[in-house]
Amino acid sequence: MPPTGVGRLRAADIPARFARRHGFALVETTRHSQLALPLPDGAAAWRAEAERAAGGGYRLVQWRHHTPEEWLHAIAVLQGRMSTDAPTGGLDLREEAWDAQRVRETDEQITRTGDGYVLTAAEHVPTGELAAFSQIMVPAHRAAVAFQYNTLVRADHRGRRLGQLVKAASLELLVAAAPHVRRVHTWNAGENAYMLAINERLGFARASTERVWQARVG
Template identity: 35%
Template structure:
């Protein structure tokens, strides 16, 4: 029997039936054979598509076979900077793979990229972790990315940690920090950045792209303002998420680094996610990375004492951060490749 034609349509996130199919496919695809994968709940995920934002815009597409939604694609368009690219995702329910669904979705997504004037897209593809590089298995998404013209731009390691951490471990690591931190101090908050730190918090957001390993990804510097920071906080709360932040304050009163965890009940598996950690180069050598993460994990355990799985991603080449994560007890469970594609117009 010949393959049925694939019908691709733009996603209307306010259409409950189409949205239910879109989210179901995303969950099926993202959690298939991934014991440590996680996906936002339907209501939390929908916020990204329906809430107006000055910093980004999100569009989606669905693919149907014989009337059933079997594919879901997404493109996130940065609006404040990096307006040459989009962050994309193509999901196909496992039982419908190898029937042209992914290719059809990619064609629809490409129409959206052209309409938005974007010539580059970045797609994240997870694959199993293996200590032997030569023996790492090839995930279905990797083959699809290569066949579709993407090139590997970076590989990150996905680590997990079961919270709460052992208090003896926290105290032991804290003693190491106290011996080297000198006159630096750690300040923590939840959800909303205090007004006194907003300007410097924005500067740290801008520094992250410049300082963190980005491989061959075609990312330009980001521009952060108080409005963008407050919008990020508001969107997070509207999705049922809480941001836990710790910053390092230098002896002169400036911010030397930061870290952030995102706590939420609005994911399918209840994961807590590390958003980012940065110590500015001029302030390194004082155990600030470890100090920041210790403070934030203490903050997490204070607001959420129940067991939660904490996720963090580190570029393979970011050995200092991987060393900090390992000291805390994080263990590698998966690899996450960033694949990049440039169209002819780019």
């Protein structure tokens, strides 16, 4: 059992025996879920429901492939917080360093390969800061598939359905921008009950369970 308490694994499992024999410990389980597209007829209600819960203090901003200059720093802050604010179980992770230049370079690397993405962020209108974001990647080499990448709501803005809001709006943008996509894959920490509940509300179904092992060296 990982320290999260989610995802018991039989000790006799062959990969588990191999990992433990080589000094690895089970530290987390990850749920892989899949959403079939096109979106159901009632999908617009997901966004409307979240907008009512968020209230009038937030405004959605969206873009594709390239981050507007005015949002480079704000997205860098949110990307950096993914390494500290998202559930990581027993993983020993260090905070990632993000700045505007790294966001630019990442966008350039994505587009050079022919891939793309859609992104929705929620601006906190009184402060002008981004409170949440959700990004979906669209690979060039797999036309029917998209991958839900980072989704984050800042800790000081949680409890307002912003996660559901930015994810629902990103799915709408994906369908409009890439109508050839037929399924979206996403991965979430097994203990991330809040995000898993959002995914289930949006129609994602469990596809598999992955396990994360870690060995300490030195």
